[in-house]
Amino acid sequence: MTKATLATVWLDGCSGCHMSFLDMDERLLDVAARADLVYSPLVDVKEFPAMVDVTLVEGAVSSEDDLEKIRMVRAHTRILVSLGDCAVTANVPGMRNPYGPGPLLQRAYIENVTINAQLPSQVVPKLLAKSRPVHKVVDVDVFLPGCPPSADQIFWVVDELLAGRIPDTAKMSRFGT
Amino acid sequence: MTDVKDREQDLDRPEAQPEAGGPRACAHVCEAAGCMSLNADQVFEALRERATERGLADTAVKRVGCLRLCVAGPVVEIPERGLLFEAVDPSSPESIDSVINALQGSEGGRSTADDPFFARQVRIVLANSGVIDPEDIDDYVAHGGYEALTQTVTSKKPEEILEEVVRSGLRGRGGAGYPTGLKWRTVAKSSGAEGKYVICNADEGDPGAFMDRSVLESVPQQVLEGMAIAAYAVGASQGYIYVRAEYPLAVKRLRLAIRQAERSGLLGANIAETAFGFHVDIRIGAGAFVCGEETALIASIEGRRGTPRPRPPFPAQSGLWARPTLINNVETLASIPSIVRNGGDWYRAIGTEKSPGTKVFALAGRVVNTGLIEVPMGVKLRDIVFDIGGGIIGGAKFKAVQTGGPSGGCIPADDLDMPVDYESLAQAGSIMGSGGMIVMDETSCMVDVAKYFMDFCKDESCGKCVPCRVGTVQLHGLLDKITRGEGEPGDLDTLERLAVMVKSTSLCGLGQSAPNPVFSTLRYFRDEYVSHIEDRVCPAGVCPMTSSVAS
Amino acid sequence: MSVRTLVINGKDVAGDADQTILEVARENSIHIPTLCHLKGLSDVGACRLCVVEVAGVNKLLAACVTKVEEGMSVVTDSPTLHDYRRTIIEMLFMERNHVCSVCVANNHCELQDAAKELGLTHFDLPPLEPVVEVDASHERFVIDHNRCILCTRCVRVCDEIEEAHTWDVFDRGAGCRVITDMGTPWGESRTCTSCGKCVQVCPTGALFEKGRSVAEAKHRRRFLPYLRALEQDQQ
Numbered sequence: 034m035t036k037a038t039l040a041t042v043w044l045d046g047c048s049g050c051h052m053s054f055l056d057m058d059e060r061l062l063d064v065a066a067r068a069d070l071v072y073s074p075l076v077d078v079k080e081f082p083a084m085v086d087v088t089l090v091e092g093a094v095s096s097e098d099d100l101e102k103i104r105m106v107r108a109h110t111r112i113l114v115s116l117g118d119c120a121v122t123a124n125v126p127g128m129r130n131p132y133g134p135g136p137l138l139q140r141a142y143i144e145n146v147t148i149n150a151q152l153p154s155q156v157v158p159k160l161l162a163k164s165r166p167v168h169k170v171v172d173v174d175v176f177l178p179g180c181p182p183s184a185d186q187i188f189w190v191v192d193e194l195l196a197g198r199i200p201d202t203a204k205m206s207r208f209g210t
Numbered sequence: 211m212t213d214v215k216d217r218e219q220d221l222d223r224p225e226a227q228p229e230a231g232g233p234r235a236c237a238h239v240c241e242a243a244g245c246m247s248l249n250a251d252q253v254f255e256a257l258r259e260r261a262t263e264r265g266l267a268d269t270a271v272k273r274v275g276c277l278r279l280c281v282a283g284p285v286v287e288i289p290e291r292g293l294l295f296e297a298v299d300p301s302s303p304e305s306i307d308s309v310i311n312a313l314q315g316s317e318g319g320r321s322t323a324d325d326p327f328f329a330r331q332v333r334i335v336l337a338n339s340g341v342i343d344p345e346d347i348d349d350y351v352a353h354g355g356y357e358a359l360t361q362t363v364t365s366k367k368p369e370e371i372l373e374e375v376v377r378s379g380l381r382g383r384g385g386a387g388y389p390t391g392l393k394w395r396t397v398a399k400s401s402g403a404e405g406k407y408v409i410c411n412a413d414e415g416d417p418g419a420f421m422d423r424s425v426l427e428s429v430p431q432q433v434l435e436g437m438a439i440a441a442y443a444v445g446a447s448q449g450y451i452y453v454r455a456e457y458p459l460a461v462k463r464l465r466l467a468i469r470q471a472e473r474s475g476l477l478g479a480n481i482a483e484t485a486f487g488f489h490v491d492i493r494i495g496a497g498a499f500v501c502g503e504e505t506a507l508i509a510s511i512e513g514r515r516g517t518p519r520p521r522p523p524f525p526a527q528s529g530l531w532a533r534p535t536l537i538n539n540v541e542t543l544a545s546i547p548s549i550v551r552n553g554g555d556w557y558r559a560i561g562t563e564k565s566p567g568t569k570v571f572a573l574a575g576r577v578v579n580t581g582l583i584e585v586p587m588g589v590k591l592r593d594i595v596f597d598i599g600g601g602i603i604g605g606a607k608f609k610a611v612q613t614g615g616p617s618g619g620c621i622p623a624d625d626l627d628m629p630v631d632y633e634s635l636a637q638a639g640s641i642m643g644s645g646g647m648i649v650m651d652e653t654s655c656m657v658d659v660a661k662y663f664m665d666f667c668k669d670e671s672c673g674k675c676v677p678c679r680v681g682t683v684q685l686h687g688l689l690d691k692i693t694r695g696e697g698e699p700g701d702l703d704t705l706e707r708l709a710v711m712v713k714s715t716s717l718c719g720l721g722q723s724a725p726n727p728v729f730s731t732l733r734y735f736r737d738e739y740v741s742h743i744e745d746r747v748c749p750a751g752v753c754p755m756t757s758s759v760a761s
Numbered sequence: 762m763s764v765r766t767l768v769i770n771g772k773d774v775a776g777d778a779d780q781t782i783l784e785v786a787r788e789n790s791i792h793i794p795t796l797c798h799l800k801g802l803s804d805v806g807a808c809r810l811c812v813v814e815v816a817g818v819n820k821l822l823a824a825c826v827t828k829v830e831e832g833m834s835v836v837t838d839s840p841t842l843h844d845y846r847r848t849i850i851e852m853l854f855m856e857r858n859h860v861c862s863v864c865v866a867n868n869h870c871e872l873q874d875a876a877k878e879l880g881l882t883h884f885d886l887p888p889l890e891p892v893v894e895v896d897a898s899h900e901r902f903v904i905d906h907n908r909c910i911l912c913t914r915c916v917r918v919c920d921e922i923e924e925a926h927t928w929d930v931f932d933r934g935a936g937c938r939v940i941t942d943m944g945t946p947w948g949e950s951r952t953c954t955s956c957g958k959c960v961q962v963c964p965t966g967a968l969f970e971k972g973r974s975v976a977e978a979k980h981r982r983r984f985l986p987y988l989r990a991l992e993q994d995q996q
Contacts, residue, residue, distance in 0.1 A: 118862055121883045128860055131892040163890075168883060176882035180862030203880030209861025210868055498933065515930060520806040520826045673911065673930070673937035674807045680852035683935050684886055704885075711848050714821055715809045722820070 037195055039064070040072040040085045041116075042106050044099040045126040045164060046092030049181040050117035051075065054089070056184035064188070067195045084109055087194050089116040089187075093126040094165045098158035107171035112194060115167045116187070118180040118208055126164040134160035175200060178208050235290040235313045236269060237261075238340060242276035242427045243459050244420075245283040252300035253284045260310045270313055275428020277340040279327060280581035287340060288312055293319035294328075326597040327579045332560065334568045335544045336584045339428035344463050347470035350431040356471075358550035359435045360482040362442055371443040372398055375546070377554025379566035384411055384502075384539030385614065385643045386719075387565070387632040393536065396526040397444040400534035406446040407530045408437050408488075409511070409537040412453035412460070413495050413502040416615025417666060419646030421570040422540035424582050426453065426460035429544065430467035434477060434490060436543030439550055441488040444536050449490040452507050454497055464492055499616075499670035503718050504529075504537045506672065517672040518718035539644065541570055561587030565631035569642070575612075575649035576603050585630070592626040595649055606651040610734070614643025616663040616670075617723035619730025620656065639730040641723070655752035656735035657742055660727045661689035667724040678721025681712035685728065695755035697743030706732065767833035776829045783811055783824040786837060793837050794846060794875055796853075797912040798825040799962055801985025803921060808912060810849055810875065813837045821845075847879045854881075855888045856935070858907040859965075866966030869979045872910060873965075889935070896941075898948030902960055902970055904939070909967035911937055915959035922988050927953040958984075 043051060051074060057064065071085060072078050088110040094100055107113055118124035129137040138160070143150045167173055177190050186205055193200035239245075239254040257271045277285045282296035286309050293312055296319075299305040308318045322328040333339070342349040350356070362371055376391030397406060410433060414422040426433060437449045453461055468490050471477035479487040493511050500506045501516040508530050510516035529535025545567060549557045558566045565587040571594070574580050578600030585594065591611060595601070602608050610620040619640030621628065628634050632642050650659070668682035688705050691697060709725035716722045732739060741747050748755055763778045769791050776785035781804070786793050796808040806823035813824045816834035824837070836842075853859075853872060861873050893906040916928040916939060927950050931940040942950040960968045961980050969978055 115883065122854075122860075123888075124860055124862055127888070127890075128858065128863075130888070130890045131858060166883065173883075178882060202882050206880065206882040207873070207877045208881075209864065209870075209873055500933070517930075520823055668934055671934040673933045673935070674805070674913075675809050676807070676849050676852055676910075677809055679911070679934055679937065680856045680889075683889060684852065684855070687887060687889075708848070711845050715812050715845050715849065717806060717809065717823070 037068040037086045038071045038082065038084075039068040039191070039195075040070070040081070040088040040106075040110070041075065042072075042088060042090045042092075042102065043074045044090060044092030044103060044120070044167070045095035046117065046119040047125075048074070048091070050089075050091035050120075050187075053117075053181035053184050054187055057188050058184070060184075060188050064191055064195070068191075081106060081109055084111065086110075087112045087114065087191070089114045089191075090120050090167050091116050093119045093123040094161070094167060094170045095126045096158035096160050100161065100170060103167060103171055112174045112199075113167075113171070114175040114177060114190065114194070115173045116177055117182055118178050120167045121176050121178040122208065123164045123166045124180065127166075130163045133162060175202060176206070177202050178206050180209050234267070234269070235288050237271045237309050237313055238274040238277065238287045238289060239271065240275070240277040240283065240285045240287075240340065241273045241344070242424050243457075244276070244280040245285060246459060248284045249300055250284040253286065253298050253306075256300040256306045257286070257309055260306050261313070264310055264314070266310070266313065273343055273345070274341060275339045275344045276336070276424040276582055278331075278336070278582040279579060281579060282581075287322070288319070289341070292321055292323045294322050294325075295319040327581075327583075327600065330589075330593065330598050331584050332568050332586045333584050334548050334557075334560070335425060335432075335541055335570050336428070336582070337548070338432065339424065339582075342429070344428050344430055345466055347431055347467065347474055347476075350429070351474075354551065355431055355547070356435055356474075356476050358547040359438050359442075359476060362439050362550055363482050363484045363486045368398060368443045368445065371439060371550065374550060374554040375443070378549045378557035379554070379564075380542065380545055380549065380557065381565060381567075381632065382539060383541035383545070383569065383644065385617065385641060387642055390538065390542055393526060393538070394440065394444055396524075397446075397534050397536040400527050402445055402534045405448065405533055406444060407533060407535040408441045408444065408446045408449040409504075409507070409525075409530065409535060410437055410449065410451040410540060410543055411502060411504065411507060411537055412451055412457070412540045413507060414457075414540070414644060415454065415497075415499040415502050415670075416617075416644055416646045417663075418572060418574045418612075418648045419615055419644055420572045421582065421645040423457050423460055424572075425540050425544050425570070426457065427463055430460070430463045431471065432544045432547055433464075433540055434467055434471055436538075436546035437490060438477060438481065438488045439546050440536055440538065440543065442486055444534075446536065447487055447489065449488060450493050450511055450530070451490060452493045452495055452501070452511060454495045456497055461492060461494065468492070498672070499666075500672040500718070500720050503720060505718070507537070508535065517674045518720070520717060541645070562629065562631045564633055565642075569630070569645060571645045571647045573599055573647050573649070575647075576606065576651040576653070577601070577649040578603055587631045588629040590626070591621060591628050591630055594630065594647070595626065599649065602649070602651050606653070609650045609652050609654055610656070612640075612648040612650065612659065612727075613646065614641035614726070615646045616666045617641060617719065617726055618643045618646075619726050620650070620659065620734060621730075622734040639726075639733050641726070653750060653752070655693075655748050655750035656731040656738050657689060657693055657748070658750075658752045660731045661686065661693055663727040664689055664724065667720065671720065671724075675715075675717035675721060677712045677715040678717065678724065681708060681716070681721070682724050684708055685712065685725065689728070692739065692742045693748070693753040693755070695742065695746045695748075695753070697739075699743065701743060702732070702736075702739055765829045765831045765833075767829050767831070767835065769835045770837055778828065780829055781825055782813060782815075782822070782827050782829055782833075782835055785829050786824065786835075791837055793824050794878060795825060796871055796875060796910065796964055797914065799914050799918075799964075799982065799985065801922070801982075801989045802914060802917045802962070805913060805917070808849065808910070810846055812842065812845065814839065814842065843879065846875075847881055850875050850879055850881060851884050851886055853910050854884055855886045856891075857893060857909065858888075858890060864908060864966040865969045865973070865975055865978045866908070866963075867975050870966060871964035891935070893938075896947050897971070898946035899950075899953070899955070900948065900971075901955060902947065902957065902968060904941075904947060905967055905969070906938055907967075908965045909939060910965055911939065912964055913939070914962040914964065915939055915968060918958045918962045918985070922985065923954060923956050923958050925952050925954050925956075928959060
């Protein structure tokens with residue numbers, strides 16, 4: 034029997050969900066015994082594999098880069114999990130939505146900068162008009178809100194998925210902490 | 211009582227002196243808001259000036275209320291000759307002369323005798339509209355006005371009046387169609403040691419509806435008389451008319467009518483020299499649609515924010531200042547004097563069994579004869595649109611009639627032979643409503659129509675309960691998305707799911723009925739929604755469909 | 762006291778004639794979710810979360826404002842009611858800009874609790890994302906309209922308990938805002954006694970005290986029934 038494959042993706046988020054993932058501590062060994070972590074900010078692989086069984090996505094879709102990435106990930110993933118409030122609701126990245134990206138960039142790159150204030154034109158990906166939850170852009174199979182979701186919750190969801198079941202997160206879901 | 215008779219005689223005197231050559235003809239100049247906005251007052255002045263030049267008596271030209279054919283304003287009628295003059299131009303001597311010549315026997319104008327717009331109407335509420343001077347109580351009295359009230363207070367017991375109203379089968383004309391007699395009985399039975407109130411709901415606000423406004427502008431005394439009879443029947447001594455500030459002419463005429471009635475001893479203390487007293491005050495609404503909802507209206511009169519509260523208790527038990535309150539719509543109250551005068555059985559014989567009497571409609575939209583009509587209940591929709599209404603403008607294809615405004619629905623061509631009564635309209639997924647009737651042809655997009663009404667409801671939601679405050683915004687957003695050509699496959703399901711939720715959970719009638727235009731257009735014109743979403747095409751060519759998203 | 766017997770969710774219960782379905786249900790450990798209701802304040806039936814099915818009545822009734830009647834048969838939960846309640850909470854989340862993770866009421870918010878209770882894992886409706894203001898002009902308190910759900914508890918506590926009537930509601934529909942003194946900034950209010958009751962009754966983080974951490978911002982609401990009782994004793 035071949036091992037299941039697991040990936041994690043980091044879009045517009047603070048990496049807190051990944052920290053919570055790591056907080057599974059010794060249970061990571063349990064997960065590793067049943068699945069290979071084939072793509073993640075935590076591993077060195079640069080290319081997303083052709084097909085992954087389970088992908089956990091942290092962060093909202095805020096830039097053109099995020100959008101391109103999540104579409105690619107969705108195309109190569111069997112079960113996509115929105116992990117944490119940013120992926121589920123846009124959360125903090127979405128706080129700019131009432132104002133649009135203009136004032137946000139102005140604040141970050143002009144008003145709060147003392148030397149050589151200028152709007153980025155290279156490297157920094159172009160922001161989308163609105164920061165969106167993952168499911169507003171691609172289909173999502175499982176939602177696990179929380180800021181961040183606890184290690185216990187993440188373990189339970191991964192455990193269920195690796196056992197071939199779609200977990201009903203309604204019973205344990207909570208926005209915020 | 212004697213006072214009234216005396217005045218009647220005073221007034222009759224000039225009428226009793228016909229000019230040589232037969233009955234004196236009189237030009238009635240419509241001075242309701244529609245014609246007034248087209249300078250009807252100048253028409254009146256021009257006619258009177260010309261009449262004087264021709265040596266006609268002052269009484270040859272008269273200001274009256276609504277003559278009903280609003281599309282042709284400013285309108286002048288010579289009832290004695292059965293002639294109607296359309297779009298009379300005060301600056302054109304020919305136009306003015308044609309009226310004056312007709313007064314003196316020449317031909318001219320449009321004959322009303324065989325015109326279905328006039329011939330097919332049955333006027334009870336509007337019997338005196340366009341006949342009497344709305345600013346002259348004596349004219350109203352001369353036409354039988356206040357007869358019912360004086361009869362009531364001098365020789366009838368409250369129970370007899372209640373009985374007549376119950377027998378008449380009159381149902382609330384504000385829209386819901388609750389039996390008026392039953393409501394009166396409930397208020398009459400409620401203990402009112404600290405007083406009871408009668409409120410006239412004149413907060414008409416449906417887009418395209420102007421029945422109540424016209425009634426108030428044309429026969430204000432009739433509404434006051436209905437209120438006073440109601441007050442006598444239920445045991446109230448104070449009344450309020452809640453009328454929107456957007457109806458300044460109605461307010462002005464009501465104020466005048468109240469003053470004149472008080473001076474004539476027909477309102478105020480000791481009405482018709484009896485122990486019965488009834489005072490009426492006007493309360494002006496600031497234009498919030500929700501204040502037409504009775505509990506919001508009451509809150510507004512009390513000086514509080516005009517938001518509805520859950521019922522029960524119903525106003526009949528605990529209304530204004532927590533006292534038993536009878537709250538009726540303008541048209542309901544205006545129907546009362548003739549019911550009392552002619553008896554409940556007489557009224558019941560008109561209309562249908564379950565919906566007796568007549569109903570006033572504001573006929574608007576793509577129909578030839580837009581205006582105010584009064585028809586017996588049970589008349590076919592087809593007759594209203596094609597006979598009375600004169601068909602669709604330019605002979606275009608009929609599509610639907612919208613009744614009941616933002617709380618109502620659309621009735622398609624297939625149902626044109628449906629009788630217009632409370633039950634039939636409800637069965638067809640619409641409502642009688644207060645009487646707005648908007649005729650639409652193929653140039654109307656039904657998704658756009660639903661969006662229009664939802665836009666209205668979201669703006670007019672008072673914001674108190676969540677389903678109405680947020681739900682109408684969400685529903686409007688969805689409809690807007692569809693009309694922009696951005697609809698997605700699941701959108702119709704979401705639309706229906708949200709509409710059911712808003713209808714089921716909202717606090718008051720506004721929210722509970724706000725989804726009705728959506729339900730009704732989905733029921734009859736689902737294919738239009740589908741072509742907006744699947745083909746990105748608005749069949750009527752109305753919607754912008756700006757988005758050309760291919761993915 | 763006249764007793765009314767009724768059935769709630771198939772269970773025979775009894776209550777006083779002037780008690781509401783909600784009161785009798787809670788006395789009998791039957792849970793009905795609420796947001797605008799707060800014991801000690803008048804009920805307005807505005808959030809609609811507590812709507813229940815009553816046999817023989819063709820519409821849903823808000824349990825907080827419906828008095829119990831003899832022989833009434835009430836159902837407080839069903840798949841349909843559950844779905845409506847979820848939608849109400851979803852609508853509230855989508856109406857303003859609720860971000861639990863950075864909210865002062867995080868973990869002691871009734872809206873957040875309701876979402877958890879009703880099992881909301883995400884939102885399908887589009888967010889309305891309005892630009893709304895924060896008024897921090899008061900020396901001790903702040904009103905952040907981003908988090909206000911217009912339950913009007915602040916309006917009622919200020920009017921009914923403090924009797925200052927500093928708060929009221931302005932505008933209509935989506936434009937509604939709770940305001941102080943006809944719309945003047947809170948800090949300039951001449952009627953506000955700075956008693957802080959509004960802050961204590963706020964179900965979310967819309968009203969909060971300056972300089973308090975999230976953990977310190979827990980609401981204390983048990984004073985309400987006590988004050989109410991005291992007031993009634995005095996009358």
